[in-house]
Amino acid sequence: MARTDERFRSAYNRLLDICSSMDIGDQLPAETVLAERMEVSRTIVRSALQKLDSDKLIQWEGRNKTLVRKPQSKHRLEAAESALSTEELEHRFFEWILRFDVPAGTSLNVAQLSRQFGVPVHNIQELLAGLSRLGLVERRPRGGWSLLGFTSEFAVELSEFRMLLELNAVRHLLTLPPEHEIWQRLEALKREHEELKAVLKDHYHDFSLLDEKFHSAINSVVRNRFVLEAQKLIKLIFNYHYMWDKRDELERNAAAIDEHLEWIDAMLARDEVQSEAAALRHLRRSKETLLQSLRVHKFA
Amino acid sequence: MARTDERFRSAYNRLLDICSSMDIGDQLPAETVLAERMEVSRTIVRSALQKLDSDKLIQWEGRNKTLVRKPQSKHRLEAAESALSTEELEHRFFEWILRFDVPAGTSLNVAQLSRQFGVPVHNIQELLAGLSRLGLVERRPRGGWSLLGFTSEFAVELSEFRMLLELNAVRHLLTLPPEHEIWQRLEALKREHEELKAVLKDHYHDFSLLDEKFHSAINSVVRNRFVLEAQKLIKLIFNYHYMWDKRDELERNAAAIDEHLEWIDAMLARDEVQSEAAALRHLRRSKETLLQSLRVHKFA
DNA sequence: GATTTTGAGTTTAATTATTAAAAACAATAT
DNA sequence: ATATTGTTTTTAATAATTAAACTCAAAATC
Structure with missing residues (x-):
């Protein structure tokens, strides 16, 4: 599969909140308005509306989006636990190195670190690419990375x-x-x-x-x-x-x-x-x- | 498909060169020796040998790799032009920004830069991740990157x-x-x-x-x-x-x-x-x- | 008739799946 | 013993895939 639909899920939940604060029979605002308010693209708004419609929470016909019934907690989509932010990852990476005295010259491999910290491989790549600029790690000629730092x-x-x-x-x-x-x-x-x-x-x-x-x-x-x-x-x-x-x-x-x-x-x-x-x-x-x-x- | 077999192709061509400098009936050196001389892994050496064998250029049985006939130019595999190195890419990126006065706040997109500089998307990602550490670019909340630097x-x-x-x-x-x-x-x-x-x-x-x-x-x-x-x-x-x-x-x-x-x-x-x-x-x-x-x- | 809103199609980009390559290990021949 | 090969496992780069964003024309509303 490709990217996750995390963005959709959180947008959907926020849309449920908006519905909750409305009365049955009320009209939801225009797609563009919703998109702006929720800071997502119209594409997401439309797919969220589609789901609301097929779940019979609203009735959607053209530009009429009528609230049919109030959403309940069971309607919420569970958000995948958000991965570590870039800064948290960096923090945990340093913590690991310093706490376990990972010696200089240790070869780092992206897949293993990705498992260790529970973040996509992608994030690790970016972290290492950034740290290489500080002279903390180095890309090895035939792939892989090598820890340089924390020598005397x-x-x-x-x-x-x-x-x-x-x-x-x-x-x-x-x-x-x-x-x-x-x-x-x-x-x-x-x-x-x-x-x-x-x-x-x-x-x-x-x-x-x-x-x-x-x-x-x-x-x-x-x-x-x-x-x-x-x-x-x-x-x-x-x-x-x-x-x-x-x-x-x-x-x-x-x-x-x-x-x-x-x-x-x-x-x-x-x-x-x-x-x-x-x-x-x-x-x-x-x-x-x-x-x-x-x-x-x-x-x- | 996944990664290219560029490494294999250039190794194969180098192996043809080695064969050219030998006489028919001679034995090729051991896999490890070839791997070391050509600076690739044994895996590549073995697949190249396999191809030589199936193309009837050598006869390969166990550790005997006998040259059957001299390779001709038609046997060569065409190599894709080699991509820019990390440093060249960085250089060209700065050149582009400074030469065309790309203004601060410009949104950078990985795919477009990848085309522009003729390097894999991957390399651009790493470049930007590194530059973000110097405060030159910034990851934007909804994906993509934004150029920060070169303001007064x-x-x-x-x-x-x-x-x-x-x-x-x-x-x-x-x-x-x-x-x-x-x-x-x-x-x-x-x-x-x-x-x-x-x-x-x-x-x-x-x-x-x-x-x-x-x-x-x-x-x-x-x-x-x-x-x-x-x-x-x-x-x-x-x-x-x-x-x-x-x-x-x-x-x-x-x-x-x-x-x-x-x-x-x-x-x-x-x-x-x-x-x-x-x-x-x-x-x-x-x-x-x-x-x-x-x-x-x-x-x- | 102008403006807003929507529908549909296109483009872009994040991530997974896949494959090439490397490394590790085990077995065999010298 | 040592060198070499055969096999398996692991790693990493990239292509394919899909979510999300964007674009533009059509339709509805004022």
Whole structure:
């Protein structure tokens, strides 16, 4: 068979809803109106009307579409569970790779991944084609794909790229006028860091959320689609590593909070040199942590 | 039907060549050896051998494959002209967009592009899936794709991203030791710029090549897959604009050469402040040129 | 008579089915 | 033992298929 009639099914159900809100004997609006309202083509509207007619829910003659009886729940068509969206698929793919430490060089095959994630082969193809542009996977000469990423070189390069982007964000941030909302956000973040620091022993798990919030704030001052796209990947990878590298979590988070605070203070003082220095210190340590967690996993 | 037997046909022809270079009564090598030499799977080798056998060109019994008679040109299978490679396709796609000023928001349809470029639908799908990751195209809700890029915002963001990357490269370059090969390359580039400047009136078209060479040299000191990937796109777009924006080409190139020379001199003098300033001056003007050429094309 | 709406036919595109090709495995000959 | 072949299984590219969108002419309504 060819494409699914999922679009038809959901449109039909929406049409039932429209019928429900009408009285028996009322006329349904014109095909074009329905098509517009339901955001589908007239073709779908017509086939849905046809089904309503043959199910004796409406009487359809020319442009008269009279509601004969109110639809009941038994009339609804069950919608096939919607497949994962592109973003969900991507998320689950990374989750799989990071959680199971799928090693670089692993050959990926489309059919197997398609089964594993319960999505059409097509979607996997597109995902891989996209990731190949980020240098994460590679098409092998005689068909098939091969996972490249998540070697330590990858982590180093990603970290360095992250430094590049965040240092740029910091430089840009320091040129913003005092009335810019970022300064308030930084003040708030400073308070949140101090609050968490006070109760860290019992809440050190909360840091990863605060960490993301902080870095997002810094990066938010740069509006650039290329930077944004890169940050998506960076966030994903760093976050996953935070999630399961549990060694010395308390100590690491305590150190990170102090580094953040230094960094925030330097920015609030509009001190360019100190800000960059503090940013570098934190980003370098972050890179080391990522690298170390990769090593630990490799030899675990 | 499913996939073409193009691979088989070309393998068969190559096998005929091998037979031609042998004498009647000779034995063909083992299947694995043939497969390796011809860079195809044994499956193909075996089906080609089968055809040779049934065409009475060889006698095949177990591991004896005896050449019975020499193949003639009539035995050759005609091969379908080979399709474009992924990179060629990408190149031609950008060429089309930039040359015909395909406006942002244009709906792209896979079947039509497939015909236009003479490649299977499949390849177009993959190309678009990849480009969607760069924010150049977008999948539309009701199927199909839509071109996003090449608005002036895109040009601005691309230019700014380029600045970010090249300034980073400059900073990194200045930390390299005197024995690094980049310094010789810069000296050579300086000479080339001066030579071209002397004869610019008659050879101003040669600048775009030198320009690419110069920027590639600067960027070559950064080894990072994300940076590299971004630079591919940047190079492509800037180069195309150079290619057909012919207004004031002589003046623009003369100015650019002077900017490059200032920049090179500052780097050779290991002057960090001057290098960055010169780089910024050139990159800012470059951005303006790109923007202007976009405007001109839009209202032409 | 102009406009809206419908009917029918055509085109486009997503997905499945199919087949070529590759890979894996097992058996046999050297 | 090792090299080679025979067989089976798996994978991936593409053609066929069908849902959905689009187009245009005819008919109905105002």
